Amino acid sequence: MQGLAGRRVLLAVSGGIAAYKAADLVRRLRAEGAAVRVVMTARAQQFISATTLQALSGEAVRCEIFDSAAEQGMGHIELARWAEIILLAPATASTLARLAHGLADDLVSTLWLASPALKAVAPAMNQQMWRAAATQRNVQRLCEDGVLCWGPEAGEQACGDVGPGRMCEPQDLVQRMIAALNGGDLQGVNVLMTAGPTREAIDPVRYISNHSSGKMGYALAAAFAARGAQVTLISGPVALPPPAAVTTIAVVSAEEMLQAVLARVASCQLFVACAAVADYRARVVAERKLKKSERQESLWRLELEPTPDILATVAAQPLRPWVVGFAAETHDVENYALAKLQAKRLDMIACNDVSRTDIGFAADDNALVVLWQGGRRELARASKTQIAGQLVDTIVDVWRSDKR
Numbered sequence: 562m563q564g565l566a567g568r569r570v571l572l573a574v575s576g577g578i579a580a581y582k583a584a585d586l587v588r589r590l591r592a593e594g595a596a597v598r599v600v601m602t603a604r605a606q607q608f609i610s611a612t613t614l615q616a617l618s619g620e621a622v623r624c625e626i627f628d629s630a631a632e633q634g635m636g637h638i639e640l641a642r643w644a645e646i647i648l649l650a651p652a653t654a655s656t657l658a659r660l661a662h663g664l665a666d667d668l669v670s671t672l673w674l675a676s677p678a679l680k681a682v683a684p685a686m687n688q689q690m691w692r693a694a695a696t697q698r699n700v701q702r703l704c705e706d707g708v709l710c711w712g713p714e715a716g717e718q719a720c721g722d723v724g725p726g727r728m729c730e731p732q733d734l735v736q737r738m739i740a741a742l743n744g745g746d747l748q749g750v751n752v753l754m755t756a757g758p759t760r761e762a763i764d765p766v767r768y769i770s771n772h773s774s775g776k777m778g779y780a781l782a783a784a785f786a787a788r789g790a791q792v793t794l795i796s797g798p799v800a801l802p803p804p805a806a807v808t809t810i811a812v813v814s815a816e817e818m819l820q821a822v823l824a825r826v827a828s829c830q831l832f833v834a835c836a837a838v839a840d841y842r843a844r845v846v847a848e849r850k851l852k853k854s855e856r857q858e859s860l861w862r863l864e865l866e867p868t869p870d871i872l873a874t875v876a877a878q879p880l881r882p883w884v885v886g887f888a889a890e891t892h893d894v895e896n897y898a899l900a901k902l903q904a905k906r907l908d909m910i911a912c913n914d915v916s917r918t919d920i921g922f923a924a925d926d927n928a929l930v931v932l933w934q935g936g937r938r939e940l941a942r943a944s945k946t947q948i949a950g951q952l953v954d955t956i957v958d959v960w961r962s963d964k965r
């Protein structure tokens with residue numbers, strides 16, 4: 562069956578070397594049954610001709626905001642209303658910046674503002690331009706406005722650099738569009754997650770905990786939900802609003818988190834443990850506040866015992882879901898993560914270098930190395946929202962190809 566039968570797709574092409582892929586993209590969108598109209602920025606025309614895209618789409622290509630011939634047929638406002646989805650591919654740093662700031666100074670940016678359609682961008686640029694703080698801010702802002710960000714991929718670039726910035730392949734963009742327009746490709750998939758820290762009481766006023774803010778886990782839950790998954794998030798104490806379309810259950814301690822997970826694990830296909838569970842708790846929790854004035858000596862010796870390992874418990878279940886863990890390490894990150902992958906019998910692990918202050922605990926950005934049996938993928942530094950999208954892509958790719 563054609564996944565885009567009868568869908569109205571407006572492809573906006575901006576001026577980067579990846580614009581040549583727009584021809585293949587149009588061809589593939591039409592093969593899936595979509596009606597495709599193309600608009601181009603002035604610079605895009607230096608990379609690919611409007612004639613090529615016109616021949617492939619079977620529709621006039623528009624490049625100017627005021628085009629008297631086109632206005633008699635379908636003016637730019639009609640075009641904005643016609644589209645069900647607008648995909649900007651390739652999305653250059655410059656066009657992303659203009660869209661993030663709501664400029665309307667050419668046809669593409671005007672249509673973007675004027676259209677109520679679902680919107681997606683497929684960034685393509687030099688890796689350093691992609692990593693630049695301004696680009697990351699702009700993409701983050703677009704994501705917050707509800708724009709879907711597909712890619713970029715990492716790899717060798719046209720300029721000779723290696724890193725993130727390659728536009729997703731056209732077949733990948735088409736699959737993502739099918740998923741986005743048809744309500745998500747993870748419909749019917751139950752995902753159980755943990756996020757945030759746990760707090761282990763010492764007495765009624767004190768506890769043991771860590772710096773987890775919940776940002777990474779909440780972004781991950783939102784990314785799964787955006788792809789149509791049914792997500793249940795077991796969350797330690799954080800200061801974040803629950804993600805939209807996610808069932809969020811608040812817990813405090815590792816024991817409560819374990820019980821909440823075990824009560825739901827049987828019905829999930831994917832389990833993702835992003836929580837920073839406190840590894841130790843007080844062996845005896847005092848019922849009343851421990852008073853400094855009542856202590857004999859100045860040293861306070863606290864006897865600790867390990868908390869239950871939630872991730873290992875889930876992975877050891879006889880009928881278990883596909884299990885993804887995280888590893889927060891300050892040194893020798895990948896080796897320790899690999900050891901956890903094997904010792905806890907996980908399907909995948911995401912390693913987080915928490916010695917850095919620009920990523921990891923409480924930061925808005927993250928960077929991960931994802932490991933699984935026979936595989937490794939680096940997710941370069943980006944906002945936690947973007948990293949979450951890329952991690953969900955990675956999890957789903959590997960999970961679906963795992964014949965276990």
Ligand code: PMT
Nearest residue numbers: 773774775776777834837838870871872887888889922923
């Ligand atoms: O919340 P943020 O501020 O956004 O920060 C994100 C993060 C750094 C917390 C996150 O990206 C991360 O790395 N989470 C895992 C933190 C952690 O506890 O790592 P660990 O290496 O100690 O534990 C390994 C794995 O076992 C983790 O999946 C953890 O959830 C799990 N675990 C650990 C101990 C325990 N008792 N039960 C568990 O389930």
